[in-house]
Amino acid sequence: MIDVALCIGREHDPWLVLLAVFVCCVGAFAVVQMLGLARETHGVQRLGWLFLTAVGAGATIWCTHFVAMLAYRAGVPVTLDPVLTIVSLIVAVVGTGAGFWIAVWRPGMLWSLLGGAIVGVAISTMHFTGMAAYRIDGLVEWRAGYVAVSELAASFFAALALGALQWPRLARHRMAAATGLLVVAIAALHFVAMTALKITPLTLSEAPLDTRQMQALGLATALVGLVVIAAGVAAAAIDRSTRSDVQRRLHHMATNDALTGLPNRAALIDELTRQIEIARTSGAHLGVVAVNVDRFQEINDAHGHKAGDAVLATLAQRMRGQMRRHELVARFGGDEFVAVIRYDLPQQLTGFAERIEAALVAPVTIGSLNARIAASIGVAAYPQDAGDAQTLTNNAHLAMHRAKTAGVSGPCFYDAPIDEAIRERRELAADLRRAIEENGLEIQYQVQAHADSREVSGYEALVRWTHAERGPVSPEMFVPLAEEYGLIPALGEWVMRRACSDAMTWEQPWKVAVNVSPAQLGHAGLPALFHQIMLETGLPPRRLEIELTETAIMTNRDQALHVLRQIKALGVGVALDDFGTGYSSLETLRAFPFDKIKLDRLFVAELDSPQAIAIIRAVLALGKSLSIPILAEGIETERQLLVMRREGCDEVQGFLFGQPQAQPAAVARKRKSA
Numbered sequence: 001m002i003d004v005a006l007c008i009g010r011e012h013d014p015w016l017v018l019l020a021v022f023v024c025c026v027g028a029f030a031v032v033q034m035l036g037l038a039r040e041t042h043g044v045q046r047l048g049w050l051f052l053t054a055v056g057a058g059a060t061i062w063c064t065h066f067v068a069m070l071a072y073r074a075g076v077p078v079t080l081d082p083v084l085t086i087v088s089l090i091v092a093v094v095g096t097g098a099g100f101w102i103a104v105w106r107p108g109m110l111w112s113l114l115g116g117a118i119v120g121v122a123i124s125t126m127h128f129t130g131m132a133a134y135r136i137d138g139l140v141e142w143r144a145g146y147v148a149v150s151e152l153a154a155s156f157f158a159a160l161a162l163g164a165l166q167w168p169r170l171a172r173h174r175m176a177a178a179t180g181l182l183v184v185a186i187a188a189l190h191f192v193a194m195t196a197l198k199i200t201p202l203t204l205s206e207a208p209l210d211t212r213q214m215q216a217l218g219l220a221t222a223l224v225g226l227v228v229i230a231a232g233v234a235a236a237a238i239d240r241s242t243r244s245d246v247q248r249r250l251h252h253m254a255t256n257d258a259l260t261g262l263p264n265r266a267a268l269i270d271e272l273t274r275q276i277e278i279a280r281t282s283g284a285h286l287g288v289v290a291v292n293v294d295r296f297q298e299i300n301d302a303h304g305h306k307a308g309d310a311v312l313a314t315l316a317q318r319m320r321g322q323m324r325r326h327e328l329v330a331r332f333g334g335d336e337f338v339a340v341i342r343y344d345l346p347q348q349l350t351g352f353a354e355r356i357e358a359a360l361v362a363p364v365t366i367g368s369l370n371a372r373i374a375a376s377i378g379v380a381a382y383p384q385d386a387g388d389a390q391t392l393t394n395n396a397h398l399a400m401h402r403a404k405t406a407g408v409s410g411p412c413f414y415d416a417p418i419d420e421a422i423r424e425r426r427e428l429a430a431d432l433r434r435a436i437e438e439n440g441l442e443i444q445y446q447v448q449a450h451a452d453s454r455e456v457s458g459y460e461a462l463v464r465w466t467h468a469e470r471g472p473v474s475p476e477m478f479v480p481l482a483e484e485y486g487l488i489p490a491l492g493e494w495v496m497r498r499a500c501s502d503a504m505t506w507e508q509p510w511k512v513a514v515n516v517s518p519a520q521l522g523h524a525g526l527p528a529l530f531h532q533i534m535l536e537t538g539l540p541p542r543r544l545e546i547e548l549t550e551t552a553i554m555t556n557r558d559q560a561l562h563v564l565r566q567i568k569a570l571g572v573g574v575a576l577d578d579f580g581t582g583y584s585s586l587e588t589l590r591a592f593p594f595d596k597i598k599l600d601r602l603f604v605a606e607l608d609s610p611q612a613i614a615i616i617r618a619v620l621a622l623g624k625s626l627s628i629p630i631l632a633e634g635i636e637t638e639r640q641l642l643v644m645r646r647e648g649c650d651e652v653q654g655f656l657f658g659q660p661q662a663q664p665a666a667v668a669r670k671r672k673s674a
């Protein structure tokens with residue numbers, strides 16, 4: 001190497017050498033950038049980048065060599081063969097192109113090293129072709145040892161350069177390492193190969209190029225080379241920035257809600273997961289606030305979806321305006337938002353929830369729409385309420401649902417016992433829905449009899465549900481559940497259809513009594529449905545009786561009475577159930593001509609109490625005066641039967657006459673004989 005250093009000092013123009021080194025460094029940098037892009041792209045893009053990389057590498061090597069040759073003081077006249085000079089450029093472009101292609105062709109270190117070695121061969125081939133174009137008036141001698149060393153060094157360092165690009169341990173320094181190694185490969189080849197050259201001058205033949213001419217030519221060459229290289233770098237920069245723009249846009253679309261511009265559910269869960277990781281080590285607290293706009297559907301229905309969208313966008317903007325450091329709000333979908341805060345003191349969380357609420361309740365004016373928004377808000381906190389993002393947001397939602405159903409103003413904080421019970425109810429409701437859809441329910445029938453003759457007058461249909469895990473669930477539990485979760489229409493229709501078709505199989509034309517819920521009476525289509533079911537099953541209307549409680553009538557009196565009149569007009573009987581427990585108002589009895597009053601079993605159970613007897617007598621007297629027959633429920637003993645008969649009850653029902661059972665006994669006999 002000392003030899004080489006000496007040779008550079010003695011035999012070269014230092015300025016041109018510096019220029020050559022500069023071209024080499026800039027070029028190597030450009031080549032590594034472009035090669036990186038060739039590796040990242042595919043198909044035509046990759047081919048394009050390989051081409052540009054090869055042109056850049058060719059220009060770099062060729063210019064470095066050429067400028068360095070111009071820097072070389074041969075001490076004899078020199079001419080250049082134009083054809084071979086051009087050939088040397090082509091060799092550089094094609095040779096390095098081949099090497100780069102192999103390096104990116106397949107992933108893996110071996111391919112990179114092989115490709116790099118070929119690039120090294122291209123560098124040496126270019127050099128020696130270039131030297132062949134360099135015509136000297138003198139005896140030229142090549143020292144084989146140096147030639148070999150120069151070629152080996154070029155291939156070795158070029159292989160290392162491309163290998164470095166693949167080496168994971170270099171991480172962020174890959175590009176710099178590769179650039180450096182490529183510079184070393186080119187420079188080593190050139191200067192070691194020049195050391196291999198030994199010139200013995202002969203007589204002058206042509207005028208040698210003078211130093212100034214040399215420098216001008218060197219500058220021009222370097223300039224052209226640098227322009228080519230700069231074009232490559234510019235192309236790479238444009239490509240990288242467009243690609244990162246596209247990526248940013250795609251990322252934004254994937255993580256943001258198009259309507260409000262807020263982060264979406266996935267983005268929030270990601271961020272919350274990250275925040276939990278941080279909080280786990282720092283001991284900070286996190287609050288999750290779930291928000292649901294109340295009666296948003298009404299805005300949509302009354303003013304159209306465009307107005308609804310505008311309201312959501314306005315609310316989103318207001319909430320975003322409330323966010324401070326370590327706070328974030330996202331749209332969870334529909335009219336639901338979730339906000340997150342990192343806090344130290346509990347009052348910060350309360351303040352956060354209140355700020356969000358204040359942002360929501362301010363009136364919204366959009367065009368002709370002037371709405372006062374109300375929202376239900378639920379809050380859950382890390383670490384006390386949950387340890388992961390999903391459970392934390394679920395719990396905030398549970399609290400929010402409680403706020404909604406309870407109609408409370410202000411945020412509801414997650415309360416494990418209460419909210420878990422609600423969750424359980426919700427799951428049970430989902431199971432019930434499935435049971436209704438999949439015919440998983442059953443009906444049992446309980447006999448109703450004439451008080452005097454004990455003759456069967458009819459059967460009451462009582463729905464049964466056996467849950468796969470919990471076993472039998474009482475209708476006193478799941479009927480209210482069905483009301484709460486809007487399952488009553490489906491449940492009622494199923495019971496009615498099944499009861500009517502069962503009754504058609506009975507031996508005698510007994511009546512079938514079907515319980516009807518308050519929620520069912522709210523549907524104007526109920527009489528039509530009953531009519532259709534009776535047509536389908538062939539059950540005559542006089543064999544059907546519906547049972548309903550006063551509550552059913554009180555909920556929406558006018559609507560209920562309207563529906564009841566239509567049902568009665570079909571010829572269906574209407575019985576007032578559980579009389580004596582609810583309002584027991586004379587007004588109800590006056591407003592509608594019931595076909596039967598069912599005295600609640602509570603009174604029969606308390607026959608020893610004088611008050612109970614007094615009420616029974618009053619109800620019976622009432623019935624008599626309105627000509628409505630009375631049925632006493634819950635008769636369990638002969639004594640109870642005796643008393644009720646003595647007091648003047650028309651019909652009776654209770655365990656004394658029979659437990660609810662799958663089908664009336666008469667049918668069982670009929671089936672057996674069949």
Ligand code: C2E
Binds near residue numbers: 462474578654655656
């Ligand atoms: P309900 O209409 O008052 O039905 C009578 C309830 O009293 C039945 O309970 C029945 O098993 C019970 N029972 C009958 N005789 C006696 C007795 O001698 N002693 C005692 N202690 N109890 C007796 P179940 O089947 O558990 O039904 C409870 C309530 O569920 C029903 O009260 C009714 O309000 C509702 N329900 C039942 N089936 C349906 C239905 O298909 N639709 C609707 N909407 N509600 C139903």
Ligand code: CA
Binds near residue numbers: 460515547577
């Ligand atoms: Ca009943």
Ligand code: CA
Binds near residue numbers: 577601633
């Ligand atoms: Ca009853």
